[in-house]
Amino acid sequence: MQGVAGGGRGLYDTIVAATQAASSQSAAGAPNTAVVVTAGPNDDDFGASLGEVKSALSTTSTSDTSVRLVIIGVGDKPNATILTEVAEATGGAYLAATSADQLSEAVGSALAGRP
Numbered sequence: 001m002q003g004v005a006g007g008g009r010g011l012y013d014t015i016v017a018a019t020q021a022a023s024s025q026s027a028a029g030a031p032n033t034a035v036v037v038t039a040g041p042n043d044d045d046f047g048a049s050l051g052e053v054k055s056a057l058s059t060t061s062t063s064d065t066s067v068r069l070v071i072i073g074v075g076d077k078p079n080a081t082i083l084t085e086v087a088e089a090t091g092g093a094y095l096a097a098t099s100a101d102q103l104s105e106a107v108g109s110a111l112a113g114r115p
Contacts, residue, residue, distance in 0.1 A: 011042035012049065015086065016056045019067045028064035033092070035070045035110045037103075040077040050082065057089050068092040070110040074103060 018034040026032040048056075057069070069092040071083045076098070084094040093115035097103040109115050 009038070009040050009042060010044040010047040011036075011038050011040070012053045013044065013047040014038075015053055015069065015071070016048055019057060019069055019090070022067045023065045026065040026067070030065075031068070031113060032065060033068045033070060033110065033113060035072065035107065037072045037074060037107070038078050038083075039074045041079045041082075050086075053086060054089060057086065066090070068113075070095065070115055072097055072103065072106045072110065074098075 015036055018036050022032050022034040042050075067090060069087050069090040071078075071087045071092070071094045073080060073083060073094065073096050078096075080094060080096060087094045095106040095110065095115055097106045106115075
């Protein structure tokens with residue numbers, strides 16, 4: 001895949017794609033969680049905006065196949081305030097991990113439906 005000048009991490013595009021994929025593959029009424037791991041902020045000048053993410057999440061969170069989003073931020077570059085707001089809009093959570101042990105614990109918690 002070629003890089004795009006001025007492009008960067010398409011975190012918001014990834015969040016939208018993950019929740020849409022999880023929603024489209026789940027059974028109505030079944031628990032459904034998407035987990036996104038990031039090491040930085042959304043810095044894609046050409047992708048989805050924060051407003052578009054919130055709109056997409058409001059659509060998937062009101063359907064019969066709603067998706068609970070857990071976002072795991074690795075290191076100190078992710079914007080915890082924005083990512084907490086995004087995750088909590090789906091009934092999910094933002095988890096910070098600054099070490100390999102914390103990352104392992106966060107992924108295990110997310111997959112077990114604990115956060």
